[in-house]
Amino acid sequence: MSEVTPPGSAMPVVLEGFFKALADSSRLRIIGLLGMRPHNVGELAQALGLTEPTVSHHLARLREAWLVNLRAEGTTRIYSLRVDMLETMLRHALDFEELARLTPTPRPDMAWVNDLALSEADRKVFRDYFNGRRLKHIPTKQSKLLVILRWLAEKFAPGVQYTEQEVNAILKTVHPDYARLRRELVDFRLLAREGGGGLYWRVVEPPDA
């Protein structure tokens, strides 16, 4: 008896998922139909005027929100409503303290920041100044700028010489003002430039000693 039990994750996360699950007219209609009696996928598709893949998709969303149960019977799958869960969740929507404690949805496009070998304070700099992989603004404060420049420098392999165009191409993926970034990298001696030829390479040992 593989019965559903509340997921391990905390309830607050679930609450947003619950409302997202109901924030679609097709899914609301499915809830309505399942509330009257269990249905299989084909019946629902028929009643809703949608294709089976679409209904399948909606049922998967509802299942993630623990709102429907699934019972297999031969090749057909019979879905039924978890009225108890529905009522529970609706009750939670009136717990204002809980709502106020909700955590902003972590932005998946910022997840890479967690993989950086940095202090939490430095990671905050990234979260503040980046939108996904793009730098929103170049920080004015030198300490914050340096956090980002050091990370940028690591995009250049040690011992490799880059043409100015290559350097620009790499920097452009982060911010349109690649010239400014390049200049700052050189000024802070994270990148070195050969006098005449326009070749750049990464300075491996930061000369802060």
Place this chain on the structure above:
Amino acid sequence: MSEVTPPGSAMPVVLEGFFKALADSSRLRIIGLLGMRPHNVGELAQALGLTEPTVSHHLARLREAWLVNLRAEGTTRIYSLRVDMLETMLRHALDFEELARLTPTPRPDMAWVNDLALSEADRKVFRDYFNGRRLKHIPTKQSKLLVILRWLAEKFAPGVQYTEQEVNAILKTVHPDYARLRRELVDFRLLAREGGGGLYWRVVEPPDA
């Protein structure tokens, strides 16, 4: 005293809007904060770590769903929660008959179909075979195909001669297989082609007499 009253629109429409309004963690947090006491925009922005425009946007969404009230006091605007409306809507979520009766959200990108001077049956052909302005498939059934071809023919001004490229360009806005459409238009004598030079023009009087 401009007090809120239930909108004129039917409740079903409102129900989906209600869940959409709550299907966002920022708005759920706003509900939580307003549930404890009224707040102005700046306070909310502060508490949520969002900019004021963003909070303003969320409050507008909540207002459309009749979930918050607004009171102006000097230049600041004080928002408060409509707990009664919140409770009412939550109760509706358990009325399965009502949910099942919900109408699929009318697709705004299909609204142009209503402006066509056609029978309702013909309009249904458009709704079935179009996604927005793009034809999903070319209908197999001749009667349905003709409905669409007649409409297509009207995109060509009477008395004007079009090069094949011009014809293709017009048809391509509707379906990638412009060649098929062009051939069908000619076969059904909605478009005529000059024998050698590749010039096309619209046949004004359909020769069905």
Place this chain on the structure above:
DNA sequence: ACGATAATTAGATAAGCATCAAATTAGAAG
């Protein structure tokens, strides 16, 4: 009239997602 402050609107960007057609899986029944 003039800043200064609070809020909204406009515009841009990027993520999310509803939907469909086509391809795939999996059970049932010959």
Place this chain on the structure above:
DNA sequence: CTTCTAATTTGATGCTTATCTAATTATCGT
């Protein structure tokens, strides 16, 4: 094993929207 059928998965497309910055509106105090 093969074939049929129910359902899911995959991949693509286009709409919606959350968020930001910049610009605008509105109200107060001087």
